[in-house]
Amino acid sequence: MQWNLRLAAANRGIWQASQLQRLLAERGLVISGGKMSHLWSGQPASIKLADLDVICAVLGCEVGELLLPEPDAVAAPLTDTDTDAAAVNAPPRIVPRRRDGRSIPPR
Template identity: 60%
Template sequence: MKWNLRLAAAHREIWKASELQRLLAEHGLVISAGKMSGLWSSTPASIKLSDLEVICVTLGCEITEIMTPEPENVTRNTTTETPVGKAAGHSVPSAAVVPRSRGTRSLPPR
């Protein structure tokens, strides 16, 4: 995924990370200066969906404006051993999971 937070902010005349940090705090998302700097200057390794939602609301944008898919960066598994059912687009049936009784504990409802 390509991270475009600075570009999305710039389209809304927000030029500084501290300015966006203040706006996010007004919407209930308090971010430390260090975390804000990381979001502003580089692609985060992970981000909470709730935080992403606040960012989108604050900027008044869609998620696709902040994050852009880059499918060419996805590596494919090159092994040729693929289950027949999955290769044909069908799910492979698995054995049913049946919980066992453990002493006096009851089984979960069905």
């Protein structure tokens, strides 16, 4: 996914992160300067859905305008031969076993 906050804000006449930060605070979303800077100029690793709702409400946009899919960045599905080769090199699979009965309490 590509984060597109800066362009979405610019399309609505918001040119500075501090301007958007004030608008978000008016809607109840108080963001620190560091986090705002990262949202404005970076690619956030995660964002709360509630925060995304407020951003969309302030900008008057849909989530699809902020998050643009990048299908070329997704790895191609593995073929049968790729799966077989990966299985040969993979560590043994650990399967949890059920324990019947109760354990002895610690002393």
